[in-house]
Amino acid sequence: MADLGTVAGLTTPALLVEDTLLEANLATMSAALPGDRLRPHVKAHKCTALAARQHAAGHHGFTCATVREVEGMVAAGLGDDLLLANEVLDMRRLGALVAEGARVTAAVDSSQTIAAAVDGGVREVVIDVNVGLPRCGCPPEKAGDLAASARERGLAVRGVMGYEGHLMMVTPEAERTRLTEEAMKLLLAAHAEVGGDLVSAGGTGTHAVNTWASEIQAGSYALMDTAYGSLGLPFAQALSVLGTVISVSEGWAVADVGLKSLGMDHGNPTIEGASVWYCSDEHITFAPSTPGSVHVGDRVRVLPAHVDPTVALHEAMYLASGDRVLERWPVDLRGW
């Protein structure tokens, strides 16, 4: 294998993944939700090399958010059972994958998305049910009719999905559990009308408390971010954005990690031992807790607040152990 050099030698900004922390996160989740109890969501890392590790840990079905993610997973030989947990109105690219032997199941929540599955050549669907998040999904009481309509048009209906995304960050955990139970009651009522094996729901925030779904669609647990990090979940922040300090002034310093290498929808990132002031396109301005402790040329690790859109801004992530770069993993599921 080619020598990938050292962390110190990486061009910055660079997505850095700590191998031991990633492996611990994967092992912790596989112990909690073994095999098909977990359907890892690839949108959180957009990286087939990382998905291959999840596959090796025993999870053979995956969740995707885009057609491109489905295509990339099939191309990487990870197309055993892919759920596109999102509505798509042009499913022809998905149908082409099905025709080539991949197993692709699409979420549908309307007559139009059912028609798109039929027209595109996708043969398996789940009924997407709104369990309280104002986004996609049909009202629970309409799920049975949609399933019947899908079956009439020749589709196999594998069950239901319903994402309780509005509950991921609820604290304390007891309240998260109570609200998740309420949401899942809606999903189970829909499932009673729809039938099928799948009751697909959940995410990293509810993976331990959602005992009603047959499978959990968690993704963030592998790399983590500071938003999920605040919940006390048993996963470590394995991902950081490595930067170089490019300028030091009286009272602040600047590193080359900015809006173009960080998802900002959850707010500013974090630097240990420093107070982050603000980010601009290619800069993060921060004040070190110990004045004079940061110098031009130093490396800093910036912890993103939200992993998913952060990853989408990078071409690759670097798997590292200490200062050694073990592997370069292309972020190969970007785009649409």
Added chain:
Amino acid sequence: MADLGTVAGLTTPALLVEDTLLEANLATMSAALPGDRLRPHVKAHKCTALAARQHAAGHHGFTCATVREVEGMVAAGLGDDLLLANEVLDMRRLGALVAEGARVTAAVDSSQTIAAAVDGGVREVVIDVNVGLPRCGCPPEKAGDLAASARERGLAVRGVMGYEGHLMMVTPEAERTRLTEEAMKLLLAAHAEVGGDLVSAGGTGTHAVNTWASEIQAGSYALMDTAYGSLGLPFAQALSVLGTVISVSEGWAVADVGLKSLGMDHGNPTIEGASVWYCSDEHITFAPSTPGSVHVGDRVRVLPAHVDPTVALHEAMYLASGDRVLERWPVDLRGW
């Protein structure tokens, strides 16, 4: 030329640029700041095809924020006079471009960045001066010493730069003008010590009021965003993210434009005729002003709040006139 089809036929989400609005923006700016009075900043579009239009409009020098932007501009034949308006500690890739005949000038604000220019083979620099934005740049009173030090080490010092980024959004304009004058007095004082032809500063927000700089580094004016749109500048929002409505519920609708196709640091994007509730990874949830007016399959145009990080999330932008796609422009300056 290959038929690129229609806007209605584009896979969504897609960056859409209205040709007539772009051309009007370019013409308005070229009339205000002709030729070398403008050094367009490519970080706002990261697209050499768009830069080529700016070059054709008479602007032969460009501003870049990253080494990759400089490399891409040289590769596209637009390397007449590139200013990397940012500090970089490894300039070897820049030096390689200089050795091949490109003109590359780097910003320096410390002994370390001067050493990086010497070591990397970059022969021309500007002294980056802090004019009030807490980011890069030396204190104005240190600029002369840094210039002398750079010249001692064999570098040509072309002048100064100082970005009044903290003033771009100040209203009313009279106050923006007053504060810009204060900031530019600092830069001109530094310039008196440094010498050279260049006094490089400014941006879209101060392009009309900054009469002290010899050249303005504006970028956003070409495509625009809703943040700059609020200032009453003579530029139209030429850029939108085209989406498809994928789900409609009682009270809201969802399109396939989310955090992974929108820079979110300036807040939520805008949809005309609707109230935007929130964005998630691949979704925007919004309430149409006229209930029942939005249907599954409709196309919507989402106006980003901040153009620069939005563009960085896309592989290409589509130049359109009405429903006709005129050109596909790769966003070829992404990454580092």
